[in-house]
Amino acid sequence: MEGEQSADLIRGQLRRIRTVAGLNQEELGRRANYSASTVSAVETGTRPLDMPYVKRIDKVLDTGGLFESLLRMAEGEGLPSWFLPWLEAERTAKQLRYFNPTLIPGLLQTANYARTVLRFDDTRPEGEVEKQVTARLERQEILMRERPPQVIAVIDEAALRRVDAIMGEQLAHLVKMAELPHVHIHLIPADAGLHVGLSGPLALARSAEGGWVGHMDNQLGGSVVDGEEGVATLLATWESVRGVALPRALSVSLVKEVESQHGPQ
Structure with a gap:
């Protein structure tokens, strides 16, 4: 079905x-x-x-x-x-906005990081994990198009400080992505305290015509948001989390600092 x-x-x-x-x-x-x-x-x-x-x-x-x-x-x-309408919105967007308080957004993940995240469900067959890793990496191809979308990612500093062997590689990749002119990475510092974004991750895609589509993850999977009221709520939440994040240059410096603390790859 x-x-x-x-x-x-x-x-x-x-x-x-x-x-x-x-x-x-x-x-x-x-x-x-x-x-x-x-x-x-x-x-x-x-x-x-x-x-x-x-x-x-x-x-x-x-x-x-x-x-x-x-x-x-x-x-x-x-x-x-339910994911296919979001996939279309993501691939055709002129601007993409991602916020995640706990993980690196999928569009910026390495294969090893994506593989680890997908294995959170320990009942998922290994073959399915690998197919989904491939699918996630294919999604990232939009970043290298001749006319890529502008990507703005707000990430909580806590997501960078997970103690795991794959994090050095992931952070090095994040720095590399931040060097692209159309990729803007902003960190919410650990001392920012409580903020509305801690309620959960969100993503927004703006089409060439100016319309917005939203996406939210949850424990049961996720949902696409395209109703006017729902999109307005996500845009307001986005403005709040973007407002407590560091500027671009300071954010990249912090990513590099955390990367150095993970030791050699």
């Missing part, structure tokens, strides 16, 4: 983006070298989604590989259907 729901979401996004591009099924088919009946069959679910089709549609609609990524994750990475 989970796979069927994921496929339905992909088909829905295929229809939506085709419509936004101003193309009917016949015109899209002509450009992609498929018949209009094939396009219709894919969008209605009477023809299965396959990789050659979505790769061609990605190229025609200039989506930056969105549908290929969605299908790969729906097919094998074991991601829940």
Whole structure:
């Protein structure tokens, strides 16, 4: 059932983006070298989604590989259907905002860090862990695009001071990411005291049209927030946590200081 729901979401996004591009099924088919009946069959679910089709549609609609990524994750990475709308928002965003009081945000994680986090669920099969590590690293490819999104990450200092053998490597990677002009990392120092962000992590994506989509993690998984009231609440929370964080340069200096305390890698 989970796979069927994921496929339905992909088909829905295929229809939506085709419509936004101003193309009917016949015109899209002509450009992609498929018949209009094939396009219709894919969008209605009477023809299965396959990789050659979505790769061609990605190229025609200039989506930056969105549908290929969605299908790969729906097919094998074991991601829940609710995550796919956020994945689309993340891949097409002009600006991304992440806050996490306990962990490094996924878009900035190393493979070893991601692997450790995914193993928090000790019942997850090793093969599934590795697939999800690969999926997480594939998401990070948006940072290296010719026109990447601006990424602003606010992280609590406590997340950097976890005592673990993988942290030296992770912090070195965080410093490297902070050197990218479009990646802004801000730390909330340990002496900031209690703040609203301690209630939990959040993420926000702003589209090219200026609309916002939010995402929240919790113990049961996560949820996508796209309603006006919910998004407004997340934006207000973001402003609060951003307000108690250090400036960019001071934050990077603090990351380097903590990295040096983890010893040689």
